[in-house]
Amino acid sequence: MIKDWIVEGLADGWSHLDGASLQDNRQLDCDVLIIGSGAGGGISAQVIAEAGFKVILVDEGPLKTSQDFKMQERQAYPDLYQESAARKTKDKAISIFQGRCVGGSTTVNWTTSLRTPESTLLHWQRRWGIRQLTSENLQPYFEQVEQQLGIRPWLANNxxxxxxxxxxxxxxxxxxxxPRNVRQCWNLGYCGMGCPTNAKQSMLVTTIPAALNLGASLLSRFRVESLNIKQQRVRGASLQALDQQQCPRQIEIKVNARHVILAAGAIGSPAILLRSKVPDPNQLIGKRTFLHPxxxxxxxxxxxxxxxxxxxxxxxxxxxxxxxxxxxxxxxxxxxxxxxxxxxxxxxxxxxxxxxxxxxxxxxxxxxxxxxxDGFHEQSHGGQVKLRDDASPMLDYHLxxxxxxxxxxxxxxxxxxxxxxxxxxxxxxxxxxxxxxxxxxxxxxxxxxxxxPLATRLASAHVMGGCAMGGEAASSVVDEDGNFRLLAGLTVIDGSVFPTSLGANPQLTIYALALRNSQRLAAKLALSVP
The missing domain is CATH 3.30.410 (Cholesterol Oxidase; domain 2)
Structure with missing residues (x-):
């Protein structure tokens, strides 16, 4: 029988609230609220918790574990994916596969873990003024993540x-x-439906349990309606509970936080910023959102x-x-x-x-x-995240x-x-x-x-950009550390900060950048302890 560390941890007292079962409104306090539990949020949760800060980690998806992963598409897609794996661009021309569960897309991806191409980093330096993110500077972060998550070339080809x-x-x-992020992999082939053996070293079985062991709290099935902003500073967020079918309930949580990390992904993060009506004088939020069509x-x-x-x-x-x-x-x-x-x-x-x-x-x-x-040529501008009438996000993507x-x-x-x-x-x-x-x-x-469109079949499991980083305030939403330029108390740590697509699967780049920027944030927070 496969050991289910999540079930054991919950039985031992991990702090977890499920929006589908919560019966009353609440107000919670923490040092750092992390919105999204995928590659960016999961890494950040462990780093910030290890630094001694009180962490609340929230995800709009459910908490599912290895005992729930039955290798059945009909169950996995509605349980684990955005819009039951039927998310599409506005014109329906491109299918978009994104995780919507604790662990995010790391729970359901196919484990490919590639470093950022040198050509991409050089382009970012030359075109977008990103000076610090060189291969040399990122090397120690790649090495640490690769060691922690068991990333190495897989030589057994089907x-x-x-x-x-x-x-x-x-x-x-x-x-x-x-290279794949697996340990003792059974080679089953059903990675996209959640790993039933816990071989995949996703955030679900690595950094999130590590953070919970250190006293972090997990909130699943809660949608972030908006960030709470006072005096040009983000001070937390308002959350709405969701039922088992991901429909809103009349239960709310207000989280007060010293700092917020936004890690909801390259559609979710821009959408939260748009719903929150954050300052955006250059109209950059949600723009230049890229896929690998x-x-x-x-x-x-x-x-x-x-x-x-x-x-x-x-x-x-x-x-x-x-x-x-x-x-x-x-x-x-x-x-x-x-x-x-x-x-x-x-x-x-x-x-x-x-x-x-x-x-x-x-x-x-x-x-x-x-x-x-996409994203390296003057004729490739990517797409734009917009809000529907009900404030849910959609991606408008012109090819x-x-x-x-x-x-x-x-x-x-x-x-x-x-x-x-x-x-x-x-x-x-x-x-x-x-x-x-x-x-x-x-x-x-x-x-x-x-x-x-609609004649040529197109799909993408990689969504990037929409909160682009850069060296100049006029052309970027965040700086190289992920700090939001126009509000204090907010850092974006996920694939939405990429100024272009990568030309490579994005998982490992997000891990390395999250490790770097969350460590830098933890050091900054330590210096500003009241």
Whole structure:
């Protein structure tokens, strides 16, 4: 039987309030309120608690543990994801996968842990005036996080990943092993549904238990309605309890805090700032919110691929990410996703018998994705977080001709790779698509496809920006330490501070930056103890 540390900790007296069961309004006090328990909030909670401060950690999602993770899509998506894994951009053109549970997206991601590319950091320095975040300065933070979370290259490839490597080798394209944040991994392949063995070193089983052991309090199923601001200083937040279906209840908590860390993610953090009507004279909040919009291509092989089994991601190729320079044509990263029935069925194009026949061949299907690197070119401005009438967030994301050119080239590269790996047929996910029988046929077909919203299938599990950091106040929401420029008592520590996308999976960058900035904040708070 798998040991469930969360259940044992709660039984031993950890402080936890569940918004679905709380029966009365409350007022709480703390030194530091941390909003969001993912990569940024989880790391910050441990660091601030270790510094001796009273911490309250709040998440709008439920507290689920290994005993709840049944490897069932129909249960995992509504329990663990924003909008039941059906979140989309305003025009419905891009599916967005984000966690909504204690541990955030670290609870449900595919464990890929890559350092920030040097090209990205150099661009940030040159274009956005970010001077301190060099590879040399970030090195100790990367090393500490990698050691704490067991991050190392994973060398046991399932067929899905092995075929990506095989295609790269046949074509002479570069590829590498994916470092993963796991210990004693069972190689099940269901990472996206929560790890049932606690092998994934997510915030759920690492930093959050560490903070709770030090006396931190956890609030789950509470939505932050607004920050409380007095005399140009953030002094806490107003929270609304949610029921088990994530619907608002008439129960509220007011939290008074010396300092607030906003770590609700690159859609959630801008939304909270917008709801709170914080000062924003340059109209920057929510702007330049970036995805890695990803095109998708399936390939049928004679042999079984069984892409639902084994580590979801263990091989990647950066061959095309920087090929045309940082500010040249849109680069793209090649990876594979796991292939599970509901996820496949909702992304697969076509209707009726064709869709049914493709689903029946799922075990012979290899899938490769091309993640577009957005934000480095003058024609790639990302999207904008806006509020709906009910104050919930949405992402308005315009895809420029620059990005569409990258999407077409990515589909071409993937088709070439899949045929080089031995595919008998390739099927780019597009409403006008059909099964292609050769690389020659694929080239002419993909070159004439209409690259446009809702026709081309696009998805992203990486959301970045919206509270951009920078060296100049006129072009940034926060400074390099994450401190909000126009209000005291507020630090943003999550992927929303990125001024561009990364060109790499963002988990490890957020961990390292959170470690750096929360340590700096703890030192500053220690100097200002009343």
């Amino acid at each position: 067929a899905n990943n092995a075929l990506l490597a095989k295609g790269c080798e046949a074509l002479g394209w570069s590829h590498k092993a994916v 990803s095109v998708i291509s399936g390939a049928l092989f004679e042999q079984p691929v069984l892409s639902h089994q084994g580590a979801p991601q263990s091989v990647y190729s950066d061959h095309f990410v920087w090929r045309d320079g940082v500010e040249g044509r849109c680069g793209y990263k090649l990876e594979v996703p796991p292939v599970h029935p509901i996820l496949l069925a909702t992304k697969l194009t076509g209707f009726g018998r064709f869709h049914s026949e493709m689903m029946q061949q799922m075990n012979h299907l290899q899938v490769t994705i091309g993640l577009l690197r 420029s001709d620059y990005l569409w050119d990258g999407a077409r080239r990515a589909l071409l590269s993937i088709a070439e790779l899949q045929f080089a790996a031995g595919a008998k047929q390739v099927y780019p996910l597009h409403e006008q698509s059909r099964q292609l029988n050769s690389w020659t046929e694929a080239q002419s077909f993909i070159k004439q496809l209409a690259m446009q």
